[in-house]
Amino acid sequence: MTDGPAEHLIYADRLVKTYPDGDVHALNGVTVGVRPGQHVAITGPSGCGKSTLLNMLGMLDRPDGGEIYFRGEPLSKHANLDHFRARQIGFVFQSFFLIPTLTARENVQVPMFEGPRLSARERAEKAEALLELVGVAKRASHLPKQLSVGERQRVALARSLANDPVMLLADEPTGNLDSDNAVKVLDLFASLQKSRNLALLVVTHSDEVADRADRVIHMKDGRVLSDSATR
Amino acid sequence: MYFVSFILKNLTRRPVRTALTVLGLAVAVGSMIALLAVSYNVEKSVESAFDRRRVDLVVMQAGKSSGLNSDFSEYLVEEARKLPEVAKVSEGVVDVTDMTRDSGASDPVLIQGWRLDNFGFEDIQIQPGGRMLERGERNKIMLGRTLATNLNKKVGDQIVFGGNKENPYEVVAVFKSFVVFEEGGAIVPFEDGQLLTGKRVTGFSVRVKKVSPDSAAEIEVVRQKLEALRDAKDTTVRLAAQTPDTYVTSVSQLKLIRAVAWLVSAIALAIGVISMLNTMAMSVLERTQEIGILRAVGWPPLRVISMILGEAVVLASIAAVGGTVIAFLGLHLLTLSPKVNGFIEPELALVVILRGVGITVLIGVLGGAYPAFRAAHLLPTEALRHD
Ligand SMILES: Nc1ncnc2c1ncn2[C@@H]1O[C@H](COP(=O)(O)OP(=O)(O)O)[C@@H](O)[C@H]1O
Ligand SMILES: [Mg+2]
Numbered sequence: 010m011t012d013g014p015a016e017h018l019i020y021a022d023r024l025v026k027t028y029p030d031g032d033v034h035a036l037n038g039v040t041v042g043v044r045p046g047q048h049v050a051i052t053g054p055s056g057c058g059k060s061t062l063l064n065m066l067g068m069l070d071r072p073d074g075g076e077i078y079f080r081g082e083p084l085s086k087h088a089n090l091d092h093f094r095a096r097q098i099g100f101v102f103q104s105f106f107l108i109p110t111l112t113a114r115e116n117v118q119v120p121m122f123e124g125p126r127l128s129a130r131e132r133a134e135k136a137e138a139l140l141e142l143v144g145v146a147k148r149a150s151h152l153p154k155q156l157s158v159g160e161r162q163r164v165a166l167a168r169s170l171a172n173d174p175v176m177l178l179a180d181e182p183t184g185n186l187d188s189d190n191a192v193k194v195l196d197l198f199a200s201l202q203k204s205r206n207l208a209l210l211v212v213t214h215s216d217e218v219a220d221r222a223d224r225v226i227h228m229k230d231g232r233v234l235s236d237s238a239t240r
Numbered sequence: 241m242y243f244v245s246f247i248l249k250n251l252t253r254r255p256v257r258t259a260l261t262v263l264g265l266a267v268a269v270g271s272m273i274a275l276l277a278v279s280y281n282v283e284k285s286v287e288s289a290f291d292r293r294r295v296d297l298v299v300m301q302a303g304k305s306s307g308l309n310s311d312f313s314e315y316l317v318e319e320a321r322k323l324p325e326v327a328k329v330s331e332g333v334v335d336v337t338d339m340t341r342d343s344g345a346s347d348p349v350l351i352q353g354w355r356l357d358n359f360g361f362e363d364i365q366i367q368p369g370g371r372m373l374e375r376g377e378r379n380k381i382m383l384g385r386t387l388a389t390n391l392n393k394k395v396g397d398q399i400v401f402g403g404n405k406e407n408p409y410e411v412v413a414v415f416k417s418f419v420v421f422e423e424g425g426a427i428v429p430f431e432d433g434q435l436l437t438g439k440r441v442t443g444f445s446v447r448v449k450k451v452s453p454d455s456a457a458e459i460e461v462v463r464q465k466l467e468a469l470r471d472a473k474d475t476t477v478r479l480a481a482q483t484p485d486t487y488v489t490s491v492s493q494l495k496l497i498r499a500v501a502w503l504v505s506a507i508a509l510a511i512g513v514i515s516m517l518n519t520m521a522m523s524v525l526e527r528t529q530e531i532g533i534l535r536a537v538g539w540p541p542l543r544v545i546s547m548i549l550g551e552a553v554v555l556a557s558i559a560a561v562g563g564t565v566i567a568f569l570g571l572h573l574l575t576l577s578p579k580v581n582g583f584i585e586p587e588l589a590l591v592v593i594l595r596g597v598g599i600t601v602l603i604g605v606l607g608g609a610y611p612a613f614r615a616a617h618l619l620p621t622e623a624l625r626h627d
Contacts, residue, residue, distance in 0.1 A: 064621045069620045069621050070620070070621045091538050095538020096538065106529065106533045106536075108530055109253070109530075114241075115245075115249075119246075120538055120539075122243060122543065123540070133241065168537070
């Protein structure tokens, strides 16, 4: 099996990212590829560039050097990555980042404005279905502050699936959860990843989270230290 | 959920701030709408007076287009009357003169000296108990009903000008007119008008004989002939003849009112934009992380701009409604004040409301533009790190 951009859903080739303030070299030539449906964990000490890598792969920011390929296509060709991101990628964050003024049902609909064209009613129905899928349908009309942290992360997970992405990016998704809730949310990730054949990248500090992955990438100082796929 | 619902929810999250912003804007916009209305109503009132009285041309001394400082000889009026195309001429002396109250205080009052055979004033309605001025009468006066109310005078009472108690005027009528400042003023015989103002004639109106369907061309011919009239004894005087439409836009008092109205509008606009800018900038700053999330889930900058601008425009629109209500109440309060009720009508014309609403929406767009632009250009990764 060859191992270039064409064989991967997303492929980062020798990524370099430098933040101007403080001249931080967050990424120093990182090369990783993720195949469709693959479950990858990224671990490493704080500040080693995990989030930066995830943001690059999620097209939230552009690298200063190197190239990212999505389905073999170099992203630097595209002036506008918002559309890509809206339809192909789902994000889950450590602190959930739900919109406080919107109910669970409405939060799930936020990405749908940029997804395939749906009527307001279809959006609401789809949101209901997704909340059902993550087990918080009963809480659909609640505001984030009325939900437990576990429920909030489930709603965030439902939101990440709003436009049926092919890839989920999760940055320490259990970092703010107690171990009970963490296990439940991780089970949910696992089952969704299987049933929807999602590529799933999870940044984590926790060995339990990393152990669930098909593959673990260990980073340090903006470089890949080890990658279980290449071991 | 609709996009609009999201916008509305963002506004209700800080109800006090939203309410204060709306209130501040509404007051600014309300005073603007009220002044625009005053200016508009005065112009409309003058226009409709000429219209109803079927005046084709208004003649004043050239270069003194306010009408109040115009002054020329009756000879020119006679010459105008002789023009074959002229059907009727109606001359007057009009000026603001001090009327002395019983207390000794004085108020400036618009007085019009009329010839009794003037055309066009048939529509003055004498109120019961009064009578029209009669030919050859002197020292008689008819009071507009607003003025009569302000002065608390009725038929049979006496009016004193410039403190001259030896030469009082007797009120023979209180009248209604559809011209608001006629109701706020008084009418005296022509010769008394000349005495009170110290002027010969301040202006005259002309009704043109119309024979062909193209009356505009006929009026133009008369207009040029009128402007060509000369008084050999008073060679410096030239006449300016204007159609009522042109006249209304050139009268300096009306110009002044218009200028003040627009100046206040500009100030309201500036205050509005600054307050909107402040509110929206704060709101964007507070929501930096949220905006980061919206970008992360795929919202393009344009949708973020629509959201922030949408919020600003909704705020402005609510303020526009509030401002219209404030203007309406304010105008009605103003008409209760004797100082101004002589020339203010409380009506709010639709065009004025639309103009005010238009400016307010502009406030929303201008005040929201920069915060919206800032929000749209936040780097999503930076925004998510913000706290
Ligand atoms: N937006 C930014 N501006 C400046 N420095 C940044 C920014 N984002 C990350 N960094 C720095 O880059 C390095 C890598 O950060 P990050 O990718 O967040 O690490 P990790 O997620 O592994 O903890 C850190 O030193 C961090 O301080
Ligand atoms: Mg991180």
